[in-house]
Amino acid sequence: xxxxxxxxxxxxxxxxxxxxxxxxxxxxxxxxxxxxxxxxxxxxxxxxxxxxxxxxxxxxxxxxxxxxxxxxxxxxxxxxxxxxxxxxxxxxxxxxxxxxxxxxxxxxxxxxxxxxxxxxxxxxxxxxxxxxxxxxxxxxxxxxxxxxxxxxxxxxxxxxxxxxxxxxxxxxxxxxxxxxxxxxxxxxxxxxxxxxxxxxxxxxxxxxxxxxxxxxxxxxxxxxxxxxxxxxxxxxxxxxxxxxxxxxxxxxxxxxxxxxxxxxxxxxxxxxxxxxxxxxxxxxxxxxxxxxxxxxxxxxxxxxxxxxxxxxxxxxxxxxxxxxxxxxxxxxxxxxxxxxxxxxxxxxxxxxxxxxxxxxxxxxxxxxxxxx
Ligand SMILES: Cc1ncc(COP(=O)(O)O)c(C=O)c1O
Numbered sequence: 001x002x003x004x005x006x007x008x009x010x011x012x013x014x015x016x017x018x019x020x021x022x023x024x025x026x027x028x029x030x031x032x033x034x035x036x037x038x039x040x041x042x043x044x045x046x047x048x049x050x051x052x053x054x055x056x057x058x059x060x061x062x063x064x065x066x067x068x069x070x071x072x073x074x075x076x077x078x079x080x081x082x083x084x085x086x087x088x089x090x091x092x093x094x095x096x097x098x099x100x101x102x103x104x105x106x107x108x109x110x111x112x113x114x115x116x117x118x119x120x121x122x123x124x125x126x127x128x129x130x131x132x133x134x135x136x137x138x139x140x141x142x143x144x145x146x147x148x149x150x151x152x153x154x155x156x157x158x159x160x161x162x163x164x165x166x167x168x169x170x171x172x173x174x175x176x177x178x179x180x181x182x183x184x185x186x187x188x189x190x191x192x193x194x195x196x197x198x199x200x201x202x203x204x205x206x207x208x209x210x211x212x213x214x215x216x217x218x219x220x221x222x223x224x225x226x227x228x229x230x231x232x233x234x235x236x237x238x239x240x241x242x243x244x245x246x247x248x249x250x251x252x253x254x255x256x257x258x259x260x261x262x263x264x265x266x267x268x269x270x271x272x273x274x275x276x277x278x279x280x281x282x283x284x285x286x287x288x289x290x291x292x293x294x295x296x297x298x299x300x301x302x303x304x305x306x307x308x309x310x311x312x313x314x315x316x317x318x319x320x321x322x323x324x325x326x327x328x329x330x331x332x333x334x335x336x337x338x339x340x341x342x343x344x345x346x347x348x349x350x351x352x353x354x355x356x357x358x359x360x361x362x363x364x365x366x367x368x369x370x371x372x
Contacts, residue, residue, distance in 0.1 A: 031234030056182025110138035150176025
């Protein structure tokens with residue numbers, strides 16, 4: 001799905017050199033590379049503060065802690081996302097409220113959020129799924145009307161631009177109160193281990209986030225907040241500094257791969273290609289088709305037999321996951337999510353796919369649908 005080995009080989013001299021210099025400096029925790037990376041990422045994102053942490057799941061948890069969410073507060077998010085988005089809500093004793101996504105963009109439905117708001121709603125977590133922004137203008141309007149915090153889960157959308165109706169733009173993750181991201185290796189901006197970050201334009205909130213991520217202390221051994229230990233390694237920061245410089249180029253190449261897939265599948269009745277929203281660029285963390293003839297699983301198996309990887313993100317709606325049965329949702333309550341879980345298939349997507357590989361993937365997919 002992602003060819004991290006080829007990617008490393010292409011940038012090996014730069015990566016090896018920064019790793020060597022971190023090793024020689026012996027500044028493994030909170031070294032200068034971490035601060036430089038935060039500054040460079042803030043500059044790229046056009047946001048006042050970037051606070052790095054250990055992974056994208058921690059980033060979500062720290063965001064909810066920093067906003068002072070308390071047990072019983074309601075948090076609305078999409079039923080069609082990676083488990084991390086909802087896990088932290090449950091861990092903090094908050095009340096998880098799941099809503100449907102839009103069937104075409106896969107992102108959270110603003111109408112569904114509107115219906116789910118109650119006087120106890122404290123936060124909405126839009127997830128910019130597969131590399132494309134959720135309808136942030138719609139979400140921000142609801143947030144203002146009801147005085148609700150917005151935490152954007154931008155783990156899959158580093159570099160995507162949201163386009164407002166006045167044509168101005170902002171990067172995914174910099175619109176709400178806090179944005180969070182992950183630097184998991186296969187992410188568009190990925191490191192060589194775990195990593196994550198939070199974004200905010202609110203300086204006071206940034207201080208709180210920094211404190212919570214560091215055992216709740218602003219001054220060493222004085223703990224004002226209950227915190228956690230969540231740090232980005234210096235080595236990972238140094239690697240990310242190299243890769244950040246290449247992010248725009250990598251995202252452009254991903255888009256070219258997506259354009260090729262779109263054109264190749266345009267005439268195939270059984271494939272719905274991913275919709276591109278008017279209000280967002282798409283950085284194609286995943287290229288996810290919908291298979292409309294009920295044979296998604298057969299297609300996946302067929303591709304495996306041809307040594308073509310394909311993945312189902314996500315096979316089971318969150319409301320029927322064993323660990324989340326306690327929420328008490330009925331199985332039939334989320335028809336859009338359930339139907340997506342039965343149809344979606346993500347195809348190989350990374351900047352190092354060559355034309356021969358792409359031709360082979362497309363040829364085999366089209367061949368599958370030609371079979372009687
Ligand atoms: C939408 C979303 N949120 C959160 C996360 C969590 O990130 P991490 O794996 O760095 O904890 C991921 C990672 O896959 C994700 O895709």
